[in-house]
Amino acid sequence: MAADAGNGRFFTVDPLTSASFGGRISLAETSTLDSAVCALESSPALLVQALYDAGGLLYLSGLNEISTEPGLLTRLSHLFGPEVEDYEQTLTERSKIHPECPQILQITNMPPSCQMPPVPPDPPLTAAGGLPVKFPHRRGWHTDQSFRRPPPDISLFYAVIPSPPGQGQTLYADAAGAYDALPADLKATVEALEGIHAIPGIGRAEYAVKAGETPKPLLPHQWPQRQPVVRTHPVTGRRSLYLCEAGQMDWIDGPFVGMEPGPEGDGAKLLYELMMHITQPKFTYVHEWSQGDLLIWDNRNLLHCATWYDAQNHQRLMWRTTTRGNPGELYSGEGRSWLPEDDARPMTGL
Template identity: 40%
Template sequence: MQLENLTSFIGTEVKGIDLREPVGDSDFAVLRDALNQRSLLLFRGQRINEAQHVAFSRRFGPLLGHVLTQFLKKEHPEVYVLSNVSENGKPIGNHKEGWNWHSDLSYKAEPSMGALLYALEVPPVEGDTFFASMHAAYDALDDGMKARIRHLTATHSYANYYGKAFADRNPLTPEQLAATPDVVHPLVRTHPETGRLSLYVGEDVVKQIDGLPPEESAALLAELNAHAISPEFSYRHKWLAGDLLIWDNRCTMHRATPYDDTAYRRVMHRTTVAGDRPF
């Protein structure tokens, strides 16, 4: 197994490992430490099935489902499908998902620790995914801004996100709304394993910064989001079939990008690792 950094601040490619086989404890300890330090791990050229995907994902912790249960695999409901493909007149996965900057499941009281996204079919052009280091973004703030935001909180809202991202779809059902009430999280988050601080922001899903007048809240949130996604903190991943990416939701944001969904198929499988309450 070899580790090769993708950038100076985020991301490491892991080479020389076949995830169809169980990962030994000593190698897994290296992987876990690399994820804590680098926030994103890339494994290229994998040929795993759903069971192998789930088994490897469970090494990082208990797995979560998703509120959009129609896009979970029946035999392995831990696997959430992202796709533009339809079968028998029904979409097999969620499409146009995550085209804004976000941290997965930040609208939950206990957001996910991380996610493992596996590419089965990808378009030959476009459809890349951007990742940003919230550690690097926080470290680059001046002392005045750090002091201003250090103890602020923000309201994260799935209903707010869904209404903006999927305005052309049926509204959330009462059951889905009940399962995703608004939650409050710190604006500056502490990584539970390393103790490093990071910004905890996002587009659309973060409805407001609490305790501020609406105009001030909106302006500060826009400023922090724009800062967090600056190119110097970001990595752009060009997908290849067989790529498996693991990212740490406790200290990153990411966003998908559009592609020609009338010309090309895209099928991605995602597992989500349970986390704990941000502090």
């Protein structure tokens, strides 16, 4: 990774020291963040290329101005794709949408949204005393909105009020590096395989099927969607494993097309094997959040995972945007599976 990315005029980038992928961006000195964003907008391809060169993950710190000027986040988001999702148009609950910028999803335990974090893993630490990252000890690994066709490209995640140190970390896994390291026989197994991805909270996740829950009736824009298990990046050409684990796959008809379905089927065994491979510590990065941090990642070749924080005693407010526009040739000419009809209504889990 070049240390003088952007020719040094707009930013420099250095490798993340605690991971085999990812880059830390240092913006050139300007009077305001607005000036820095204007400079990036004048040559938008530079930051995008830095993302690809870094394996799909960029980290910027000290961007505190975004918390009072949320439009800066949407402007940065537009550098990475022609479209930034407007959550008002996709039936997202109003309480989760930023009141001034409908392109910003608010992820917080604060009213009126009151979203709770995932439960901590059991046991809370590894045998060596570290933070668990490997599935199934660590649950919740996914890629954003994989239950849509075409799925999104890039996500941006910003810390307005982070959780306390040592809590609420976000974990990332390099699914391209994991694919490269697959044994030849497993590569052959997954080559033409499709996964069935489902919206969380509709009764089709592993835990729901095991508990005997009745799946919810779905409108067309909520139906599970097939995605290739091996996905080729439309820009870099690298192949990666495009998967989620238990909560975002369809465990009634899947998790894989053409394999024995359900939690006890052959498909479940394969998914567990693949997820355990992808989430090995050598393929992961753990981000400890500070106020003003911004992480940018490529959903086409990275997985990520939220972690527990003490939501009873600490407030946390994070902003997320999602861009789309280049899912790859596989999706060429497709309509958007996830656009609701005029009379559709929001549902829990979206």
